[in-house]
Amino acid sequence: MNKSTKRWICLGLFALLCATAFSALFWGSVSLDSGTVLDSLRAFVTGREAQNKNLYNLVVQVRLPRVCLTVLAGAVLSIVGILMQTLTGNPLAEPYVLGVSSGASAGAAGAIVFQWFAFLPVGHVVFSAFIGSFAAIALVVALQGRSTNPIRLVLTGMGVSAFFQAATTFIIYCSRNEAQARSAQYWLTGSFSGSNWSDVRIALIALIVLLILCRCLEKELDLLLMGQDVAAQSGMNLRAIQLVLILVSAFAVSAVVAVSGLVGFVGLIIPHIMRRAVDASHRYLVLSSALAGGCFLTLADAVARTAFSPQEMPIGVMTAFIGAPIFILMIRRVYHAH
DSSP: OOHHHHHHHHHHHHHHHHHHHHHHTTOSSSOOOHHHHHHHHHHHHHOOOOSOHHHHHIIIIIIHHHHHHHHHHHHHHHHHHHHHHHHHTOTTOOTTTTSHHHHHHHHHHHHHHSOTTTTSSSOHHHHHHHHHHHHHHHHHHHHHTTOOOHHHHHHHHHHHHHHHHHHHHHHHHHOOOHHHHHHHHHHHTOOOTTOOHHHHHHHHHHHHHHHHHHHHTHHHHHHHTTOHHHHHHTTOOHHHHHHHHHHHHHHHHHHHHHHHOOOOSHHHHHHHHHHHHHOSOHHHHHHHHHHHHHHHHHHHHHHHHHTTTTSOOOHHHHHHHHHHHHHHHHHHHHHHHO
16 A cells, blocks of 8 residues: 555544544533534634533533543553554453553542542542552562563563453452442543533543654554564664553553543554554554554444433443444454364
8 A cells, every 4th residue: 555545544633633523512411502612613713702601611611621531541442552562462452451551540449449549629529540650660660680581571461451450350349439439430430421521631641652752663563463473573663662561551551541441452462453554664553553553432422412311321331232243243353264
């Protein structure tokens, strides 16, 4: 596939993402017409007063940050999925393979049930999730040692993940408050309700760091596709590259998990789909996957908060409902072809 075709695919995905994000502003428990949304956005950009202050707050302070966060979270999870699959050489690897999500879950559950870091004025759950995720990745790095074996890395991540999953279950079991236990369980299934501009800034920083990393290590990532032996023979410092990819990916995933909870399948199926569309070269794969991931998660969230209005389905449940059949279909096609 030539570069021109890849550019057109990325441009088409960008247009689709813009259309999906704009359409998502209309969806929710309260239906909005195009005039209200456009007036609110115009007031937000220009700083002038909106015609309806209440609807302006709904669009700008509730729906717009939520849509922005779903776009950014989808992009981050998709890119990290690519990095994990390249790093481990395992096409089934996903953003949570190193136990980051399980560590964040344990931290968040502890903040909800035991009020960890409750002395903070705001965001003690998010902060506790960050601490839990970094505790998990520090344990993985320590147990991995100087080894660059991807199989050992995956197995270590699985062990750490199982430990923190058990810790999360234990914390919830220890809760004597039904509302706290329900809140912790709801967080574990993911939700973008209550999203604010602070959450958007956290996810934006994570995405920018990921994009810079992918751009700087583009050649190294392409070499890793040929295998670690080929990469080592080319003079690449495998241990250093592996450590950088692990730490940056862990930071990015922990940022998303801290503000949204666990959202599955995005980082697993989107890279697979885009590899078939633009091939495995990371220059266009990263960009196209980020755009497709943002579009997928925005659409899934819009359906999750609209289909059962005024109730809201957890986003993790919705992505599993949509992603699992797609993944099974992909597996059937790949193995049928072989």
